[in-house]
Amino acid sequence: MPVLRPTSVDQLLDILANDPSASLLAGGTDLMVEVNLHGRRPATVLSLRSLDELTEWSHRSGRVTIGAGLPYADMEKGPLAQLVPALAQAARTVGSPQIRAAGTIGGNLGTCSPAGDTLPVLAALNATIHVLHRDGVRDVPFSDFMVGVKRNCLRPGEIVHSVTVPVVEGWQGYAKVGTRNAMVISTASACLVHDSVEGLVSIALGAVGPTIIRATEAESWLARNVSLRGSLSISSDIATEFGRRVAAEARPISDHRSTADYRRHAISVLARRLLERAAI
Amino acid sequence: MSNSDTSNVEAYELRINGRNHEVRDSWIGESLLYVLRERLGLPGAKGACEQGECGSCTVIMDGRAVCSCLVMSASAVGSDIATVEGLGTDGQLSDVQRAFLEAGGVQCGFCTPGFIVAVHHLLDASPNPNDEQIKEALSGNICRCTGYGRILEAVRTVAVQRRGQQRGVEA
Numbered sequence: 070m071p072v073l074r075p076t077s078v079d080q081l082l083d084i085l086a087n088d089p090s091a092s093l094l095a096g097g098t099d100l101m102v103e104v105n106l107h108g109r110r111p112a113t114v115l116s117l118r119s120l121d122e123l124t125e126w127s128h129r130s131g132r133v134t135i136g137a138g139l140p141y142a143d144m145e146k147g148p149l150a151q152l153v154p155a156l157a158q159a160a161r162t163v164g165s166p167q168i169r170a171a172g173t174i175g176g177n178l179g180t181c182s183p184a185g186d187t188l189p190v191l192a193a194l195n196a197t198i199h200v201l202h203r204d205g206v207r208d209v210p211f212s213d214f215m216v217g218v219k220r221n222c223l224r225p226g227e228i229v230h231s232v233t234v235p236v237v238e239g240w241q242g243y244a245k246v247g248t249r250n251a252m253v254i255s256t257a258s259a260c261l262v263h264d265s266v267e268g269l270v271s272i273a274l275g276a277v278g279p280t281i282i283r284a285t286e287a288e289s290w291l292a293r294n295v296s297l298r299g300s301l302s303i304s305s306d307i308a309t310e311f312g313r314r315v316a317a318e319a320r321p322i323s324d325h326r327s328t329a330d331y332r333r334h335a336i337s338v339l340a341r342r343l344l345e346r347a348a349i
Numbered sequence: 350m351s352n353s354d355t356s357n358v359e360a361y362e363l364r365i366n367g368r369n370h371e372v373r374d375s376w377i378g379e380s381l382l383y384v385l386r387e388r389l390g391l392p393g394a395k396g397a398c399e400q401g402e403c404g405s406c407t408v409i410m411d412g413r414a415v416c417s418c419l420v421m422s423a424s425a426v427g428s429d430i431a432t433v434e435g436l437g438t439d440g441q442l443s444d445v446q447r448a449f450l451e452a453g454g455v456q457c458g459f460c461t462p463g464f465i466v467a468v469h470h471l472l473d474a475s476p477n478p479n480d481e482q483i484k485e486a487l488s489g490n491i492c493r494c495t496g497y498g499r500i501l502e503a504v505r506t507v508a509v510q511r512r513g514q515q516r517g518v519e520a
Binding site for chain 1: 358361377378380399400401402404407413414415416418419420421423424425426427428467485486488489490
């Protein structure tokens with residue numbers, strides 16, 4: 070019986086420990102495209118649909134923990150969107166309403182595409198990924214989680230259980246460029262978070278490198294040149310130079326979606342705009 | 350394992366439009382769309398892109414409008430599924446279906462079942478949508494020949510009709 074529907078996380082981990090090659094199925098928006106169009110023939114599928122524990126989220130002492138099975142639609146609006154607005158914006162740019170009703174944050178992490186829309190948000194917020202195995206638990210910072218194009222650090226038998234991000238005081242946002250305005254996979258994307266209490270700006274870039282890239286040199290340059298505590302005041306020269314420095318840290322390639330030159334240009338514009346929005 | 354062909358899935362049951370349907374002799378990767386159309390005689394949901402872009406296969410699953418082409422059928426056991434076939438009652442068209450016909454929102458008709466399901470899903474959750482909300486709710490459904498103007502008109506008409514009926518009930 071190769072489609073299994075475990076009813077508890079423990080049962081899921083048991084099955085997966087015994088058969089680490091089993092395919093995990095959450096919303097199906099990646100796996101089923103591979104099955105329908107690219108000839109993928111999974112031997113065993115573990116459906117996560119019945120695991121309500123994975124679709125919960127909670128807010129405790131300044132941190133939000135989101136179950137891996139939470140669909141994008143549930144991040145777009147409501148209290149979660151108010152707590153983590155950049156995640157809501159990123160979720161809102163994913164596919165169509167039908168896709169957002171099905172696709173999950175755990176699926177985004179499992180597939181780990183450089184164009185995954187929630188991933189720059191997790192990188193900019195220094196998210197922690199909670200990873201479970203039958204034999205133990207480990208917490209992985211997002212910066213260690215994604216290790217290459219569609220590659221993450223999960224070991225055989227492990228699953229993403231949930232993700233924790235801080236609630237940050239200050240502006241945060243997500244922006245992306247594609248070949249049209251809706252239902253599009255990112256050509257370049259970025260998430261900027263301004264922590265007005267700590268006096269930090271972080272920016273993470275999607276689809277312009279093999280992994281999500283934190284433009285740490287541009288972040289430090291900004292911190293040296295602008296007061297980041299409280300509300301931001303950004304001149305257009307500073308914003309433009311920030312964009313230029315962010316683009317210098319991108320490592321884009323040319324592929325069927327775009328060229329490296331265009332991506333580098335686009336990411337400089339996105340970084341400049343996000344910083345300007347943070348200052349409004 | 351005695352059966353060397355591991356791609357066969359044991360028989361399972363799906364709950365569709367309030368009825369249980371048994372699915373036998375299926376292959377592991379079959380989508381809900383395929384099973385509805387080819388195994389269960391419910392061809393209302395249409396197959397086109399098979400990758401969640403066009404919305405012509407839209408069904409309601411546990412209260413959410415989803416693309417049935419991206420639902421692995423055997424994983425849908427235990428879910429409540431509603432297809433376009435289940436929207437009308439006693440062989441009559443639903444109010445949304447009638448409004449599409451009257452507004453001229455149906456030309457070739459291929460995308461229509463997906464739209465009808467998406468509109469029911471919208472109006473059941475938001476009885477009084479503005480144009481932005483209607484466009485947003487239907488942004489995952491692509492029509493290539495009718496055009497969207499008459500479809501929007503149909504949705505507005507149903508919303509007004511339903512509010513009228515609601516007032517009638519309250520009065």
